[in-house]
Amino acid sequence: MYQYEFPHPAITTDIVLFTIRDKQLKLLLVRRGSEPFKGTWALPGGFMQIDEDLESSARRELAEETGIEGVYLEQLYTFGAVDRDPRERVVTVAYYALAASDQMVLRAATDAEAVDWFDMDTLPELAFDHRQIVAMAHKRLVAKLDYSTIAFQFMPQEFTLSELQDVYEIILREELDRRNFRKWILALEQIEETGREKRQGAHRPAKLYRVIDPGRVEIIK
Amino acid sequence: MYQYEFPHPAITTDIVLFTIRDKQLKLLLVRRGSEPFKGTWALPGGFMQIDEDLESSARRELAEETGIEGVYLEQLYTFGAVDRDPRERVVTVAYYALAASDQMVLRAATDAEAVDWFDMDTLPELAFDHRQIVAMAHKRLVAKLDYSTIAFQFMPQEFTLSELQDVYEIILREELDRRNFRKWILALEQIEETGREKRQGAHRPAKLYRVIDPGRVEIIK
DNA sequence: GCAAAAGTGTTCCAGATACACCCATGT
DNA sequence: ACATGGGTGTATCTGGAACACTTTTGC
Numbered sequence: 001m002y003q004y005e006f007p008h009p010a011i012t013t014d015i016v017l018f019t020i021r022d023k024q025l026k027l028l029l030v031r032r033g034s035e036p037f038k039g040t041w042a043l044p045g046g047f048m049q050i051d052e053d054l055e056s057s058a059r060r061e062l063a064e065e066t067g068i069e070g071v072y073l074e075q076l077y078t079f080g081a082v083d084r085d086p087r088e089r090v091v092t093v094a095y096y097a098l099a100a101s102d103q104m105v106l107r108a109a110t111d112a113e114a115v116d117w118f119d120m121d122t123l124p125e126l127a128f129d130h131r132q133i134v135a136m137a138h139k140r141l142v143a144k145l146d147y148s149t150i151a152f153q154f155m156p157q158e159f160t161l162s163e164l165q166d167v168y169e170i171i172l173r174e175e176l177d178r179r180n181f182r183k184w185i186l187a188l189e190q191i192e193e194t195g196r197e198k199r200q201g202a203h204r205p206a207k208l209y210r211v212i213d214p215g216r217v218e219i220i221k
Numbered sequence: 222m223y224q225y226e227f228p229h230p231a232i233t234t235d236i237v238l239f240t241i242r243d244k245q246l247k248l249l250l251v252r253r254g255s256e257p258f259k260g261t262w263a264l265p266g267g268f269m270q271i272d273e274d275l276e277s278s279a280r281r282e283l284a285e286e287t288g289i290e291g292v293y294l295e296q297l298y299t300f301g302a303v304d305r306d307p308r309e310r311v312v313t314v315a316y317y318a319l320a321a322s323d324q325m326v327l328r329a330a331t332d333a334e335a336v337d338w339f340d341m342d343t344l345p346e347l348a349f350d351h352r353q354i355v356a357m358a359h360k361r362l363v364a365k366l367d368y369s370t371i372a373f374q375f376m377p378q379e380f381t382l383s384e385l386q387d388v389y390e391i392i393l394r395e396e397l398d399r400r401n402f403r404k405w406i407l408a409l410e411q412i413e414e415t416g417r418e419k420r421q422g423a424h425r426p427a428k429l430y431r432v433i434d435p436g437r438v439e440i441i442k
Numbered sequence: 443g444c445a446a447a448a449g450t451g452t453t454c455c456a457g458a459t460a461c462a463c464c465c466a467t468g469t
Numbered sequence: 470a471c472a473t474g475g476g477t478g479t480a481t482c483t484g485g486a487a488c489a490c491t492t493t494t495g496c
Contacts, residue, residue: 003222007271008229011301011312050228050310054301078299078314080232080275089271091232091314093299162475179477180459187457202468203474383448400450401486423495424447 009080009089013058014045014130016094016137017071019117020154021101025170026117027134029126030065036086037127041118043134045092058095066115067106071099072153072217076137084129092128096137098153145171149190149218152211160198160206161185188220230301230310234279235266235351237358238292238318240325240338241375246391247322247338248355250347251286257307258348262339264355266313279316287336288327292320293374293438297358305350313349317358319374366392370411370439373432381419381427382406409441 017028029041044065048057055073063069073095080091106115118124120138123131144150145168154167165181185191192212197205238249250262265286269278276294284290294316301312327336339345341359344352365371366389375388386402406412413433418426 002225002228004225004229004231005222006268007223008225009232009269009271010225011230011232047227048230048301048312050230051303053303054299054312075298077296078275080269080314082272082274091269091275091312093301093312160475177460178475179461182476183478184458199467201474202472204466204476206475381448398487399448400488403449404451405485420494422447423445425449425493427448 007089009091011048012045012090012092013048013054013061014043014092014094014133015058015062015073015097016043016076016134017062017066017068017097017099018137018141018154019099019101019104020167020170021117023166023170025120026101027120027123028066028068029116029118029124031114032127040127041124042127043094043130044115048093054093055095058093062097068099068104071097071104072150073097076133076140079129079133081129092133094133094137096140098141098150100154100156102156142171147219147221149188149216149220152190152214153217155211158194158196158198158208158210160208162206164191164209188218190218228310230312232269233266233311233313234269234275234282235264235313235315235354236279236283236294236318237264237297237315237355238283238289238320239358239362239375240320240322241388241391242322242338244387244391246341248341248344249287249289250337250339250345252335253348261348262345263348264315264351265336269314275314276316279314283318289320289325292318292325293371294318297354297361300350300354302350313354315354315358317361319362319371321375321377323377363392368440368442370409370437370441373411373435374438376432379415379417379429379431381429383427385412385430409439411439
Protein backbone atom coordinates (compact mmCIF):
# COMPACT_ATOMS: atom_id res chain seq x y z
CA MET A 1 0.00 0.00 0.00
CA TYR A 2 1.16 3.48 -0.84
CA GLN A 3 -0.03 6.44 1.19
CA TYR A 4 -0.19 10.15 0.44
CA GLU A 5 -1.41 13.16 2.38
CA PHE A 6 -3.56 14.29 -0.50
CA PRO A 7 -5.18 12.23 -3.26
CA HIS A 8 -3.11 11.50 -6.36
CA PRO A 9 -4.40 10.66 -9.82
CA ALA A 10 -3.06 7.75 -11.79
CA ILE A 11 -1.12 8.46 -14.96
CA THR A 12 -1.39 6.36 -18.06
CA THR A 13 0.16 6.61 -21.48
CA ASP A 14 -1.80 5.71 -24.61
CA ILE A 15 -0.38 5.25 -28.08
CA VAL A 16 -2.05 5.99 -31.39
CA LEU A 17 -0.01 3.91 -33.79
CA PHE A 18 -0.61 4.46 -37.49
CA THR A 19 0.70 2.51 -40.40
CA ILE A 20 -0.15 2.14 -44.05
CA ARG A 21 -1.09 -1.24 -45.38
CA ASP A 22 -3.15 -2.34 -48.36
CA LYS A 23 -3.36 1.30 -49.52
CA GLN A 24 -5.19 2.24 -46.34
CA LEU A 25 -4.29 4.22 -43.27
CA LYS A 26 -4.51 1.77 -40.39
CA LEU A 27 -4.70 2.16 -36.64
CA LEU A 28 -3.57 -0.38 -34.07
CA LEU A 29 -6.08 -1.33 -31.38
CA VAL A 30 -6.17 -3.89 -28.60
CA ARG A 31 -9.25 -5.55 -27.21
CA ARG A 32 -9.56 -4.94 -23.49
CA GLY A 33 -9.29 -8.08 -21.39
CA SER A 34 -10.57 -6.58 -18.16
CA GLU A 35 -13.03 -4.08 -16.78
CA PRO A 36 -13.89 -1.38 -17.42
CA PHE A 37 -14.83 -1.65 -21.08
CA LYS A 38 -13.92 -5.34 -21.11
CA GLY A 39 -14.16 -6.66 -24.65
CA THR A 40 -14.13 -3.16 -26.19
CA TRP A 41 -11.35 -2.04 -28.51
CA ALA A 42 -8.97 0.55 -27.09
CA LEU A 43 -5.63 2.19 -27.72
CA PRO A 44 -2.61 0.29 -26.49
CA GLY A 45 -1.39 1.84 -23.26
CA GLY A 46 -1.51 1.58 -19.52
CA PHE A 47 -0.29 2.81 -16.18
CA MET A 48 3.03 4.59 -15.97
CA GLN A 49 5.47 3.08 -13.50
CA ILE A 50 6.73 5.37 -10.78
CA ASP A 51 10.34 5.03 -11.91
CA GLU A 52 10.04 5.43 -15.69
CA ASP A 53 9.58 8.56 -17.71
CA LEU A 54 6.59 9.19 -19.93
CA GLU A 55 8.03 8.17 -23.26
CA SER A 56 9.56 5.01 -21.78
CA SER A 57 6.17 4.13 -20.40
CA ALA A 58 4.57 4.54 -23.81
CA ARG A 59 7.23 2.37 -25.47
CA ARG A 60 6.99 -0.28 -22.79
CA GLU A 61 3.21 -0.50 -22.98
CA LEU A 62 3.32 -0.71 -26.75
CA ALA A 63 5.91 -3.48 -26.61
CA GLU A 64 4.11 -5.42 -23.89
CA GLU A 65 0.71 -5.32 -25.52
CA THR A 66 1.66 -5.66 -29.16
CA GLY A 67 5.31 -6.69 -29.43
CA ILE A 68 6.12 -3.60 -31.49
CA GLU A 69 9.37 -1.73 -30.81
CA GLY A 70 11.46 1.05 -32.30
CA VAL A 71 8.73 3.12 -33.88
CA TYR A 72 8.68 6.86 -34.33
CA LEU A 73 6.96 8.32 -31.27
CA GLU A 74 5.87 11.85 -30.44
CA GLN A 75 3.89 13.28 -27.57
CA LEU A 76 0.42 14.33 -28.69
CA TYR A 77 -1.64 15.80 -25.86
CA THR A 78 -2.58 15.14 -22.27
CA PHE A 79 -6.20 14.31 -21.51
CA GLY A 80 -7.42 14.87 -17.99
CA ALA A 81 -11.20 15.18 -17.85
CA VAL A 82 -12.34 14.30 -14.35
CA ASP A 83 -14.67 11.50 -15.38
CA ARG A 84 -12.71 9.98 -18.25
CA ASP A 85 -12.09 6.74 -16.32
CA PRO A 86 -14.81 5.23 -14.12
CA ARG A 87 -12.36 3.57 -11.70
CA GLU A 88 -10.36 6.45 -10.35
CA ARG A 89 -8.97 9.76 -11.51
CA VAL A 90 -6.72 8.99 -14.48
CA VAL A 91 -4.77 11.49 -16.54
CA THR A 92 -3.41 10.08 -19.76
CA VAL A 93 -0.51 11.37 -21.78
CA ALA A 94 -1.24 10.39 -25.37
CA TYR A 95 1.47 9.71 -27.94
CA TYR A 96 1.19 9.14 -31.58
CA ALA A 97 3.43 6.76 -33.41
CA LEU A 98 4.14 5.90 -37.02
CA ALA A 99 5.73 2.85 -38.52
CA ALA A 100 6.33 1.12 -41.79
CA SER A 101 4.10 -1.93 -41.87
CA ASP A 102 6.96 -4.19 -42.90
CA GLN A 103 8.93 -3.20 -39.79
CA MET A 104 6.34 -4.60 -37.50
CA VAL A 105 5.93 -8.04 -36.18
CA LEU A 106 2.72 -8.26 -34.25
CA ARG A 107 3.11 -10.42 -31.23
CA ALA A 108 0.92 -13.47 -31.13
CA ALA A 109 -2.01 -12.43 -29.01
CA THR A 110 -1.29 -13.04 -25.34
CA ASP A 111 -3.94 -14.03 -22.83
CA ALA A 112 -7.42 -13.41 -24.03
CA GLU A 113 -6.30 -10.15 -25.58
CA ALA A 114 -6.48 -9.54 -29.28
CA VAL A 115 -4.49 -6.99 -31.25
CA ASP A 116 -5.45 -5.84 -34.71
CA TRP A 117 -5.23 -3.16 -37.37
CA PHE A 118 -8.31 -1.14 -38.32
CA ASP A 119 -9.02 1.14 -41.24
CA MET A 120 -9.34 4.72 -40.07
CA ASP A 121 -12.74 5.04 -41.70
CA THR A 122 -14.25 1.92 -40.18
CA LEU A 123 -13.19 2.10 -36.55
CA PRO A 124 -15.17 0.15 -33.98
CA GLU A 125 -16.53 1.69 -30.82
CA LEU A 126 -13.63 2.65 -28.56
CA ALA A 127 -13.18 2.59 -24.80
CA PHE A 128 -12.84 5.71 -22.62
CA ASP A 129 -12.26 8.92 -24.58
CA HIS A 130 -10.06 7.13 -27.09
CA ARG A 131 -12.15 8.26 -30.02
CA GLN A 132 -11.27 11.84 -29.19
CA ILE A 133 -7.59 10.97 -28.83
CA VAL A 134 -7.59 9.23 -32.20
CA ALA A 135 -9.29 12.23 -33.80
CA MET A 136 -6.62 14.57 -32.51
CA ALA A 137 -3.80 12.28 -33.60
CA HIS A 138 -5.28 11.98 -37.07
CA LYS A 139 -5.65 15.73 -37.40
CA ARG A 140 -2.05 16.20 -36.32
CA LEU A 141 -0.81 13.60 -38.78
CA VAL A 142 -2.57 15.27 -41.69
CA ALA A 143 -1.27 18.69 -40.66
CA LYS A 144 2.30 17.47 -40.21
CA LEU A 145 2.39 15.94 -43.64
CA ASP A 146 2.39 19.45 -45.06
CA TYR A 147 5.14 20.99 -43.03
CA SER A 148 7.43 18.13 -42.02
CA THR A 149 9.05 15.00 -43.38
CA ILE A 150 6.97 12.79 -41.11
CA ALA A 151 5.66 10.72 -44.02
CA PHE A 152 9.06 9.03 -44.33
CA GLN A 153 8.33 7.25 -41.06
CA PHE A 154 5.83 5.12 -42.96
CA MET A 155 8.36 4.00 -45.55
CA PRO A 156 10.47 0.84 -45.55
CA GLN A 157 14.23 1.20 -45.98
CA GLU A 158 13.96 1.31 -49.75
CA PHE A 159 10.97 2.59 -51.66
CA THR A 160 9.96 4.07 -54.99
CA LEU A 161 8.68 7.59 -55.51
CA SER A 162 5.30 6.17 -56.51
CA GLU A 163 5.05 4.33 -53.21
CA LEU A 164 5.91 7.52 -51.35
CA GLN A 165 3.34 9.45 -53.34
CA ASP A 166 0.75 6.80 -52.48
CA VAL A 167 1.35 7.48 -48.79
CA TYR A 168 0.68 11.18 -49.25
CA GLU A 169 -2.41 10.52 -51.32
CA ILE A 170 -3.83 8.04 -48.83
CA ILE A 171 -3.41 10.34 -45.86
CA LEU A 172 -4.45 13.55 -47.58
CA ARG A 173 -7.26 11.78 -49.45
CA GLU A 174 -6.48 13.62 -52.66
CA GLU A 175 -4.60 12.90 -55.84
CA LEU A 176 -1.31 14.64 -56.50
CA ASP A 177 0.33 15.44 -59.82
CA ARG A 178 3.22 13.02 -60.30
CA ARG A 179 5.69 15.47 -61.84
CA ASN A 180 5.08 18.17 -59.27
CA PHE A 181 5.28 15.70 -56.43
CA ARG A 182 8.64 14.39 -57.61
CA LYS A 183 10.05 17.87 -58.12
CA TRP A 184 8.92 18.89 -54.65
CA ILE A 185 10.05 15.81 -52.75
CA LEU A 186 13.46 15.73 -54.42
CA ALA A 187 13.99 19.46 -53.78
CA LEU A 188 13.72 18.73 -50.06
CA GLU A 189 17.01 16.83 -50.33
CA GLN A 190 15.88 14.33 -47.72
CA ILE A 191 15.98 11.22 -49.88
CA GLU A 192 18.54 9.81 -52.29
CA GLU A 193 18.71 7.09 -54.93
CA THR A 194 20.03 3.76 -53.74
CA GLY A 195 21.14 2.79 -57.24
CA ARG A 196 18.85 -0.21 -57.11
CA GLU A 197 15.59 -0.73 -58.94
CA LYS A 198 12.29 -2.36 -58.24
CA ARG A 199 11.06 -4.56 -61.07
CA GLN A 200 7.44 -5.44 -60.62
CA GLY A 201 4.89 -6.14 -63.27
CA ALA A 202 4.96 -5.54 -66.98
CA HIS A 203 6.35 -2.04 -67.04
CA ARG A 204 9.47 0.04 -66.61
CA PRO A 205 11.33 -0.59 -63.32
CA ALA A 206 11.24 2.15 -60.69
CA LYS A 207 14.33 3.60 -59.03
CA LEU A 208 14.59 2.84 -55.33
CA TYR A 209 15.25 5.65 -52.85
CA ARG A 210 16.26 5.78 -49.21
CA VAL A 211 15.80 8.43 -46.54
CA ILE A 212 19.13 10.15 -45.91
CA ASP A 213 18.54 10.62 -42.16
CA PRO A 214 15.83 8.12 -41.25
CA GLY A 215 15.58 8.96 -37.54
CA ARG A 216 15.02 12.64 -38.06
CA VAL A 217 11.78 14.47 -38.85
CA GLU A 218 12.49 17.84 -40.43
CA ILE A 219 10.25 20.87 -40.39
CA ILE A 220 10.10 21.96 -44.00
CA LYS A 221 7.59 24.83 -43.91
CA MET B 222 -4.36 9.78 4.21
CA TYR B 223 -5.03 8.35 0.79
CA GLN B 224 -3.98 4.83 -0.07
CA TYR B 225 -3.33 3.10 -3.37
CA GLU B 226 -2.22 -0.40 -4.29
CA PHE B 227 0.54 0.93 -6.48
CA PRO B 228 2.46 4.22 -6.25
CA HIS B 229 0.93 7.27 -7.93
CA PRO B 230 2.78 10.34 -9.11
CA ALA B 231 1.58 13.82 -8.30
CA ILE B 232 0.35 16.00 -11.14
CA THR B 233 1.00 19.69 -11.33
CA THR B 234 0.16 22.33 -13.87
CA ASP B 235 2.59 25.14 -14.68
CA ILE B 236 1.82 28.24 -16.69
CA VAL B 237 4.15 30.20 -18.94
CA LEU B 238 2.41 33.55 -19.17
CA PHE B 239 3.75 36.03 -21.72
CA THR B 240 2.84 39.61 -22.20
CA ILE B 241 4.33 42.60 -23.96
CA ARG B 242 5.18 45.65 -21.96
CA ASP B 243 7.65 48.48 -22.53
CA LYS B 244 8.42 47.08 -25.99
CA GLN B 245 9.69 43.86 -24.46
CA LEU B 246 8.42 40.30 -24.31
CA LYS B 247 7.85 39.59 -20.62
CA LEU B 248 7.37 36.42 -18.64
CA LEU B 249 5.55 36.13 -15.32
CA LEU B 250 7.40 34.41 -12.48
CA VAL B 251 6.72 33.85 -8.81
CA ARG B 252 9.32 33.53 -6.11
CA ARG B 253 8.99 30.25 -4.27
CA GLY B 254 8.05 30.60 -0.62
CA SER B 255 8.81 27.02 0.41
CA GLU B 256 11.19 24.18 -0.22
CA PRO B 257 12.41 22.89 -2.55
CA PHE B 258 13.98 25.82 -4.40
CA LYS B 259 12.75 28.22 -1.70
CA GLY B 260 13.53 31.76 -2.77
CA THR B 261 14.12 30.79 -6.41
CA TRP B 262 11.93 32.15 -9.22
CA ALA B 263 9.59 29.65 -10.81
CA LEU B 264 6.59 29.42 -13.12
CA PRO B 265 3.23 29.92 -11.46
CA GLY B 266 1.57 26.55 -10.96
CA GLY B 267 0.91 23.81 -8.48
CA PHE B 268 -0.75 20.56 -7.66
CA MET B 269 -3.87 19.58 -9.53
CA GLN B 270 -6.86 18.82 -7.32
CA ILE B 271 -8.38 15.39 -7.71
CA ASP B 272 -11.75 16.83 -8.82
CA GLU B 273 -10.71 19.48 -11.33
CA ASP B 274 -9.59 19.05 -14.90
CA LEU B 275 -6.19 20.10 -16.16
CA GLU B 276 -7.06 23.46 -17.65
CA SER B 277 -9.13 24.41 -14.61
CA SER B 278 -6.16 23.59 -12.46
CA ALA B 279 -3.91 25.84 -14.50
CA ARG B 280 -6.40 28.73 -14.34
CA ARG B 281 -6.91 28.27 -10.60
CA GLU B 282 -3.21 28.22 -9.84
CA LEU B 283 -2.61 31.28 -11.96
CA ALA B 284 -5.44 33.15 -10.23
CA GLU B 285 -4.35 32.07 -6.74
CA GLU B 286 -0.72 32.97 -7.16
CA THR B 287 -1.00 36.08 -9.27
CA GLY B 288 -4.61 37.28 -9.32
CA ILE B 289 -4.72 37.00 -13.11
CA GLU B 290 -7.84 35.62 -14.80
CA GLY B 291 -9.36 35.24 -18.22
CA VAL B 292 -6.20 34.91 -20.27
CA TYR B 293 -5.72 32.91 -23.44
CA LEU B 294 -4.48 29.47 -22.39
CA GLU B 295 -3.25 26.53 -24.41
CA GLN B 296 -1.71 23.22 -23.40
CA LEU B 297 1.99 23.13 -24.25
CA TYR B 298 3.60 19.83 -23.30
CA THR B 299 3.78 17.37 -20.44
CA PHE B 300 7.09 16.97 -18.65
CA GLY B 301 7.68 13.78 -16.73
CA ALA B 302 11.38 13.12 -16.18
CA VAL B 303 11.73 10.86 -13.17
CA ASP B 304 13.96 13.20 -11.18
CA ARG B 305 12.45 16.55 -12.10
CA ASP B 306 11.18 17.13 -8.54
CA PRO B 307 13.28 16.11 -5.52
CA ARG B 308 10.26 15.50 -3.24
CA GLU B 309 8.33 12.83 -5.04
CA ARG B 310 7.48 11.80 -8.57
CA VAL B 311 5.79 14.78 -10.19
CA VAL B 312 4.50 15.00 -13.75
CA THR B 313 3.66 18.52 -14.85
CA VAL B 314 1.31 19.54 -17.61
CA ALA B 315 2.61 22.87 -18.88
CA TYR B 316 0.38 25.52 -20.41
CA TYR B 317 1.29 28.68 -22.13
CA ALA B 318 -0.77 31.80 -21.78
CA LEU B 319 -0.85 35.19 -23.45
CA ALA B 320 -2.42 38.41 -22.28
CA ALA B 321 -2.52 42.09 -23.05
CA SER B 322 -0.63 43.83 -20.31
CA ASP B 323 -3.44 46.30 -19.72
CA GLN B 324 -5.84 43.43 -18.99
CA MET B 325 -3.89 42.28 -16.02
CA VAL B 326 -4.05 43.40 -12.46
CA LEU B 327 -1.30 41.76 -10.51
CA ARG B 328 -2.47 40.79 -7.09
CA ALA B 329 -0.59 42.41 -4.24
CA ALA B 330 1.94 39.81 -3.22
CA THR B 331 0.47 37.41 -0.69
CA ASP B 332 2.50 35.83 2.08
CA ALA B 333 6.18 36.10 1.56
CA GLU B 334 5.70 35.38 -2.13
CA ALA B 335 6.64 37.86 -4.78
CA VAL B 336 5.29 38.00 -8.33
CA ASP B 337 7.00 39.88 -11.11
CA TRP B 338 7.54 40.27 -14.83
CA PHE B 339 10.91 39.47 -16.39
CA ASP B 340 12.37 40.24 -19.78
CA MET B 341 12.79 37.06 -21.79
CA ASP B 342 16.46 37.82 -22.39
CA THR B 343 17.37 38.46 -18.76
CA LEU B 344 15.65 35.63 -16.92
CA PRO B 345 16.91 34.67 -13.47
CA GLU B 346 17.78 31.14 -12.50
CA LEU B 347 14.60 29.05 -12.45
CA ALA B 348 13.44 26.21 -10.22
CA PHE B 349 12.99 22.59 -11.39
CA ASP B 350 13.11 22.16 -15.17
CA HIS B 351 11.26 25.42 -15.71
CA ARG B 352 13.98 26.81 -17.95
CA GLN B 353 13.28 24.00 -20.39
CA ILE B 354 9.54 24.61 -20.20
CA VAL B 355 10.02 28.31 -20.89
CA ALA B 356 12.26 27.54 -23.84
CA MET B 357 9.62 25.30 -25.39
CA ALA B 358 6.86 27.83 -24.81
CA HIS B 359 8.92 30.57 -26.39
CA LYS B 360 9.70 28.45 -29.41
CA ARG B 361 6.02 27.65 -29.83
CA LEU B 362 5.04 31.29 -29.53
CA VAL B 363 7.47 32.33 -32.25
CA ALA B 364 6.31 29.52 -34.51
CA LYS B 365 2.62 30.24 -33.97
CA LEU B 366 3.05 33.87 -34.87
CA ASP B 367 3.62 32.77 -38.45
CA TYR B 368 0.67 30.48 -38.93
CA SER B 369 -2.01 31.70 -36.53
CA THR B 370 -3.61 34.86 -35.25
CA ILE B 371 -2.21 34.31 -31.79
CA ALA B 372 -0.57 37.74 -31.68
CA PHE B 373 -3.99 39.35 -31.23
CA GLN B 374 -4.08 37.88 -27.73
CA PHE B 375 -1.46 40.44 -26.75
CA MET B 376 -3.54 43.39 -27.94
CA PRO B 377 -5.90 45.56 -25.91
CA GLN B 378 -9.46 46.04 -27.17
CA GLU B 379 -8.45 48.84 -29.51
CA PHE B 380 -5.03 49.22 -31.05
CA THR B 381 -3.27 50.76 -34.01
CA LEU B 382 -1.60 48.84 -36.81
CA SER B 383 1.76 50.18 -35.68
CA GLU B 384 1.21 48.79 -32.21
CA LEU B 385 0.29 45.43 -33.70
CA GLN B 386 3.37 45.50 -35.90
CA ASP B 387 5.49 46.28 -32.84
CA VAL B 388 4.26 43.06 -31.24
CA TYR B 389 5.35 41.02 -34.25
CA GLU B 390 8.71 42.76 -34.40
CA ILE B 391 9.39 42.25 -30.70
CA ILE B 392 8.62 38.55 -30.75
CA LEU B 393 10.26 37.78 -34.08
CA ARG B 394 13.21 40.08 -33.29
CA GLU B 395 13.25 41.47 -36.78
CA GLU B 396 11.96 44.56 -38.52
CA LEU B 397 9.05 44.24 -40.91
CA ASP B 398 8.14 46.42 -43.86
CA ARG B 399 5.19 48.58 -42.87
CA ARG B 400 3.33 48.43 -46.18
CA ASN B 401 3.68 44.69 -46.55
CA PHE B 402 2.68 44.10 -42.96
CA ARG B 403 -0.50 46.15 -43.34
CA LYS B 404 -1.45 44.48 -46.58
CA TRP B 405 -0.92 41.05 -45.05
CA ILE B 406 -2.69 41.65 -41.76
CA LEU B 407 -5.71 43.31 -43.38
CA ALA B 408 -6.00 40.52 -45.95
CA LEU B 409 -6.54 38.09 -43.07
CA GLU B 410 -9.87 39.83 -42.41
CA GLN B 411 -9.50 39.26 -38.69
CA ILE B 412 -9.47 42.90 -37.61
CA GLU B 413 -11.64 45.90 -38.50
CA GLU B 414 -11.54 49.66 -38.02
CA THR B 415 -13.38 50.97 -34.99
CA GLY B 416 -13.88 54.39 -36.59
CA ARG B 417 -11.92 55.97 -33.76
CA GLU B 418 -8.42 57.40 -33.85
CA LYS B 419 -5.48 57.57 -31.53
CA ARG B 420 -3.91 61.02 -31.31
CA GLN B 421 -0.55 60.84 -29.63
CA GLY B 422 2.43 63.10 -30.16
CA ALA B 423 3.20 65.55 -32.90
CA HIS B 424 2.15 63.50 -35.89
CA ARG B 425 -0.76 62.21 -37.85
CA PRO B 426 -3.34 60.26 -35.77
CA ALA B 427 -3.57 56.50 -36.27
CA LYS B 428 -6.77 54.60 -36.97
CA LEU B 429 -7.82 52.25 -34.21
CA TYR B 430 -8.71 48.64 -34.97
CA ARG B 431 -10.36 45.84 -33.06
CA VAL B 432 -10.19 42.05 -33.39
CA ILE B 433 -13.41 40.79 -34.98
CA ASP B 434 -13.51 37.56 -32.97
CA PRO B 435 -11.28 38.16 -29.95
CA GLY B 436 -11.66 34.75 -28.30
CA ARG B 437 -10.67 32.78 -31.34
CA VAL B 438 -7.18 31.93 -32.63
CA GLU B 439 -7.27 31.10 -36.32
CA ILE B 440 -4.80 28.98 -38.20
CA ILE B 441 -3.86 31.05 -41.21
CA LYS B 442 -1.20 28.89 -42.89
C1' DG C 443 7.88 75.26 -40.84
C1' DC C 444 9.63 71.24 -39.03
C1' DA C 445 9.82 66.87 -36.79
C1' DA C 446 7.56 62.49 -36.34
C1' DA C 447 4.74 58.69 -37.17
C1' DA C 448 0.65 57.29 -40.39
C1' DG C 449 -0.78 56.02 -44.63
C1' DT C 450 -0.47 54.26 -49.39
C1' DG C 451 0.93 51.09 -54.84
C1' DT C 452 3.76 49.00 -58.05
C1' DT C 453 7.42 46.06 -59.64
C1' DC C 454 9.90 41.91 -59.18
C1' DC C 455 10.94 37.21 -58.03
C1' DA C 456 10.34 32.58 -56.52
C1' DG C 457 7.73 28.79 -55.60
C1' DA C 458 3.42 26.31 -56.73
C1' DT C 459 0.32 24.69 -60.29
C1' DA C 460 -1.26 22.89 -64.63
C1' DC C 461 -0.43 19.99 -68.21
C1' DA C 462 1.19 15.55 -72.19
C1' DC C 463 4.36 12.66 -74.13
C1' DC C 464 8.08 9.06 -74.36
C1' DC C 465 10.43 4.95 -71.86
C1' DA C 466 11.36 0.31 -70.21
C1' DT C 467 9.50 -3.77 -69.09
C1' DG C 468 6.60 -8.54 -68.97
C1' DT C 469 3.54 -11.13 -71.28
C1' DA D 470 2.69 -5.43 -80.20
C1' DC D 471 0.43 -3.89 -76.39
C1' DA D 472 -0.63 -2.82 -71.76
C1' DT D 473 1.25 -0.86 -67.60
C1' DG D 474 3.28 2.16 -64.55
C1' DG D 475 7.93 5.10 -64.60
C1' DG D 476 10.11 9.09 -65.89
C1' DT D 477 10.63 13.93 -67.55
C1' DG D 478 10.11 19.94 -68.92
C1' DT D 479 7.76 24.23 -69.76
C1' DA D 480 4.43 27.90 -69.38
C1' DT D 481 1.52 30.24 -66.18
C1' DC D 482 -0.14 31.98 -61.92
C1' DT D 483 0.11 33.72 -57.37
C1' DG D 484 1.70 35.24 -53.04
C1' DG D 485 5.72 37.41 -50.77
C1' DA D 486 9.49 40.84 -50.84
C1' DA D 487 11.53 45.13 -52.03
C1' DC D 488 11.04 49.81 -52.20
C1' DA D 489 9.83 56.00 -51.40
C1' DC D 490 6.89 59.59 -51.14
C1' DT D 491 2.75 62.22 -49.28
C1' DT D 492 -0.36 63.26 -45.19
C1' DT D 493 -1.64 64.90 -40.72
C1' DT D 494 -0.68 66.41 -36.59
C1' DG D 495 1.72 69.09 -32.20
C1' DC D 496 4.93 72.18 -31.10
